[in-house]
Amino acid sequence: MRSDPGTPARSSVSLKSSFPRKRESIFSRAGPTAPRGWGLTLAAAATLAFLHIPFLVILLYCFTTDDASYTFPPPGLTLEWFGAAWQRQDLWRALALSLRVGLTATAVALVLGTLAALAVYRSRFFGREAVSFLLLIPIALPGIVTGIALRSSMGMLEIPYSFWTIVIGHATFCVVVVYNNALARLRRTSGSLIEASMDLGADAFQTFRHVVLPNLGSALLAGGMLAFALSFDEIIVTTFTAGTGQQTLPIWIYSQLTRPRDRPVTNVVAVFVVAVTFLPILLAHRLSARDHD
């Protein structure tokens, strides 16, 4: 075969012309397999539209004057729902709970994830991969499994469902996010930096404080933000680990879905939740871009 992966399609065309019996290949990046024409592009565009239009719909409905149904097109446009949302006390309570849970779970995840990453990075020990796998399971298994499992054990131990049970649930699947980020960053850090620090007189704690932590800084920030976004948006496990009457923001939204009152307010909250979870993830992505190349 004459071609190597880097050969542009051009050469296959020129060679082709000397063999008129064989089918001509298409002069494009895809070379000899691309179905011609706009069919592919249209299909791709349709899928893309399918992925994005729904959110735009919610955005539109933030402004509708119709508060009882989802009539399309909206009878009128107004900003009153933003004000209405602001007034809702139950909404503020839900937001406060979500924030408290998010921040606490993130803090726990940061500590546990960093410790685990340091341990795995620094030593070669039997079962290293098992640790990574173990940390991954809560996020890999469906939410109801984690939810029911926690509810089972909490029920058996007769632990009352409260703020802390929610945090425990969230922290458990948030750890792996911090762990992955921290480990990726540690792996990019030259081992000789730690040796250099020790060589200059710093023991393990001093080295951690002056060399390792500054290097980990932005990776931990990224992991923390991802963890926060995960926690803020979480509904399935939270449903199982929250006490009666406790509402995080997603639970609040969920409860609203069966009530016809003030639908546009729900839309406003929905848009707000998207913003709060989207931005940290976007920032986290940029912070850790180089670690994952």
Add this chain to the structure above:
Amino acid sequence: MHALRPAADWFQRHPRLALALLLGLPLGWMVVVYLGSLGALLVQSFWSLDDYTGQVVRSFSLGSYAQLFSPANRDIVLRSAGMATAVTLAAAVLAFPLAYYMTFRASRRARLLLYLAVVIPLWSSYLVRVYAWKLILAKEGVLSWFVAHLGLDGALQAVLGLPGIGGPSLSLSSIGIFLAFLYVWLPFMILPLQAALERVPRNLLDASSDLGAAPGQTFRRVVLPLALPGVVAGSIFTFSLTLGDFVVPSVLGNSSYFIGQAVLVHQGTSGNLPLAAAFTVVPMLIMGVYLIVARRMGAFNAL
């Protein structure tokens, strides 16, 4: 020296102990909280609920599992598996053109933008994305408006009348559930598929064409088989996520339950945690088998 120096010296002399301490907290947490809970789940599934007293009987019995085989519960499992299959297939079909376009047609810059376009919905709130479909599918909502204006009202009513997949309205039907599932999990299918397509060596395509295959044949005989691991990898997500979900069916469904709802209902009002646990084991088992098969098909290399 500083206060922690003696501790640091001690750690230096006992590196294994230091490791144990570092690892102890996170590992302890995961083992105690998570694995312990999974164990508790398993134990619960082997208990049962006494119908008369309404209390959980804490002794080994297969009663809860036996209940899974009742006609109603069998229906629930089959319905969930069916939905998961449908969503997976539809996701594969929908994902393919976009993934193909991204890999073989888009310029480098376009590919980056398209990648972001696929990933960004994932970064938005899951619940909100489900909620969006409640809006779209509402009786007076966006979709109905389009249907009416395209004169397809009759067709829509006919479809809604179909048993099993229809319902009182789009937003309370299996079709609605299907659409919502497809929408939320689609990126999970696109990404591995695109990664697998990326890995197809271009010279294989040239070779196939050189040996006389038309573009369509090359696609069927070279690209498709090589992309299959990517599809299987993506299907792991779409299948597993659909199988256990309760949010979408609750928001958009009617009285026919899916596994997730069964779990929620049984552990809630009826207090039948054992049955809920048994129900939970079902998707775990199904996914276990699925993963083994997927591994054989090379899906893990595509992840």
Add this chain to the structure above:
Amino acid sequence: MTNAAPAAAFEQATRRYGAVLAVDHLDLEIRDGEFFTFLGPSGSGKTTCLRLLAGFEQPDAGRVLLAGVDVTGVPPYQRDVNTVFQDYALFPHLSVEENVGYGLMIRRVPVDERKRRVAEALDRVRLGSYGARKPSQLSGGQRQRVAMARALINRPRLLLLDEPLGALDLKLRQELQVELKQLQREVGITFAYVTHDQEEALSMSDRIAVFREGRVEQVGTPSAVYEHPATEFVAGFVGTSNILRGEAAERLLGRQGAYALRPEKIVLGEAGAAPPPGQRAFPGRVVHAVYLGLSTRYLVAIDGGTTLSAVEQNAGSARDAEDAAGRAVTAMFDPAHARPLAR
């Protein structure tokens, strides 16, 4: 040199990685104030020796001593030793000043004194105005000097340098070799230097230890090691040599055993020329010649079977290498230059 205890010593030191003996029952002494070089190919154990001295590794058997004290088990941060790393290991998040002052900061040296000493150290390596920069803004040679300053500012008893010039280009390397040697003389600290570059070792060292597979083949001053190689390996690794054994030794030297004869000790005269008194002559033919600018290297086939490598400086007009091939010559040398080898 003083009569102080050796700056460092290995006593039957052994270090294993799995089945491989990186350092094999090593006995070695580094004298106080000397520039000592560990020379050898990759994997010969020289870097491991350095790491044993620094404390990054512990010997599996035997002892490592610093200034006469057994330091087995002593962590790196408690040893009076500093290291200049091969990749410099400058802290990327700290400025040049902060890097250089790191050791002082850890030891809680007061800020004013620290600032003063950092400025001094940077001046000594001629980077006085670079204090505020970050390592990423420096060239390779500049980073190397910062690494030196960072190590030397702590006034260690022993400075370890792990192929510090490896990443630099030739001209810069030669420049820095001179600088390093001067620095060592000025500061008076014992230097333990690791390199695989024998030219570097010869130009800078007070003494060289030639390493091979975890063992020392020879220790001595540069001239001793070069002029009187103890083994065939040393003869071939430090410079090049013609190795004469058995039949060849008999024929060319009239002696038994193994000998090393340096190419530059062989002079090629016209065919049929008579040797100067005390020297031997052998007729032969040039197999091929390589022009190296400064010199030309000839491969000469001596009548009777041996091939010898000879090097001559191109003192006059450049002899065309191609012309030389095939020419009949007489190879002449003083048999005293054929050094006996132990192995």
